[in-house]
Amino acid sequence: MPATVKEKSKNTAPSPKVRKSKFQADLAPSEDSMVRVLKAELQMTSNTDFLSDALALFRWAVSERRRGHIIVSESSTGERKILVLPRLERVAPQVALPHVDIQWNDKELESLAKLASGQPAQPTRALVRAMRH
Amino acid sequence: MAVTIRHLEEFDEVESFDCGDEALNNYLKRHALTNQQKSSIGVTYVALDESAPRAVLGYFTLATSSVPRDSLPKKYVRGLPPYDLPLILLARLAVDRRFAGRGLGDALITEAFKITLRVADEVGCRCIVTDAYRDRVGWYAKYGFIPIEGTARDGPRKMFLDVRTIRAALKSGSVQE
Numbered sequence: 001m002p003a004t005v006k007e008k009s010k011n012t013a014p015s016p017k018v019r020k021s022k023f024q025a026d027l028a029p030s031e032d033s034m035v036r037v038l039k040a041e042l043q044m045t046s047n048t049d050f051l052s053d054a055l056a057l058f059r060w061a062v063s064e065r066r067r068g069h070i071i072v073s074e075s076s077t078g079e080r081k082i083l084v085l086p087r088l089e090r091v092a093p094q095v096a097l098p099h100v101d102i103q104w105n106d107k108e109l110e111s112l113a114k115l116a117s118g119q120p121a122q123p124t125r126a127l128v129r130a131m132r133h
Numbered sequence: 134m135a136v137t138i139r140h141l142e143e144f145d146e147v148e149s150f151d152c153g154d155e156a157l158n159n160y161l162k163r164h165a166l167t168n169q170q171k172s173s174i175g176v177t178y179v180a181l182d183e184s185a186p187r188a189v190l191g192y193f194t195l196a197t198s199s200v201p202r203d204s205l206p207k208k209y210v211r212g213l214p215p216y217d218l219p220l221i222l223l224a225r226l227a228v229d230r231r232f233a234g235r236g237l238g239d240a241l242i243t244e245a246f247k248i249t250l251r252v253a254d255e256v257g258c259r260c261i262v263t264d265a266y267r268d269r270v271g272w273y274a275k276y277g278f279i280p281i282e283g284t285a286r287d288g289p290r291k292m293f294l295d296v297r298t299i300r301a302a303l304k305s306g307s308v309q310e
Contacts, residue, residue: 097196100175100197101198107283109283110283111282112262112293114209116209116259116260116295120297130239131299131302131303
């Protein structure tokens with residue numbers, strides 16, 4: 001039986017080294033104290049874990065606002081508070097409307113499709129006047 | 134009277150609102166806020182007098198909807214993009230009858246058109262659709278709404294207005310009676 005030789009693959013790329021970035025922040029004494037209290041409450045010992053969790057929460061909040069969702073806390077008695085953070089509002093769409101289903105019959109769908117696929121009508125005088133306001 | 138239009142809020146005074154139609158009154162008083170805040174079924178915008186900024190003088194409700202492309206007749210879909218047809222539903226519009234005839238309806242529908250254009254710019258929509266009471270079809274037609282054929286004879290009439298028409302109205306001064 002011929003001896004098998006394991007050929008070393010020439011294509012094996014070295015695994016990329018994950019670069020870690022350092023994060024340094026100048027905190028006011030009150031903020032520093034807040035971080036310490038929060039870490040104690042959350043039973044966290046490292047700043048890295050703290051930052052990682054804070055980042056995950058912030059990322060979620062941004063994604064929710066980007067989808068137009070509001071972020072609400074609700075007490076056991078139903079009292080609701082909406083989180084409003086000016087920076088988050090930068091990613092929120094200007095208009096967020098809910099989606100509903102409309103019941104259409106076949107004739108309505110045909111008429112709708114005909115209208116939507118055709119050339120748009122010229123605006124009426126009342127519409128032009130309305131849009132000037 | 135200086136009028137402001139904004140989202141319906143929790144402490145707005147809606148109990149005295151009377152547009153003469155019980156269903157529209159009841160919607161504002163009982164359902165509009167819940168639908169907006171909890172159920173996410175529609176967003177209600179209210180017109181308020183700046184001197185009494187909690188008393189609701191008129192309102193309209195908007196939602197988005199879409200029609201699946203495969204539910205549309207094939208002979209027309211060629212003129213449409215290969216996606217479901219996104220649209221805005223103008224679900225309700227009403228003015229308190231004590232303030233009728235002062236242009237509040239015009240102000241409300243104008244705001245609805247502007248919101249429609251913003252939605253079209255942000256997430257896309259092809260048209261605005263409303264269910265008009267039979268005696269209000271002419272009022273909506275004044276703004277260019279076209280009746281959709283096939284709606285039941287006794288119920289509200291579905292009407293259509295192309296977003297491109299609204300955009301043209303914004304840009305152009307050309308008019309058609």
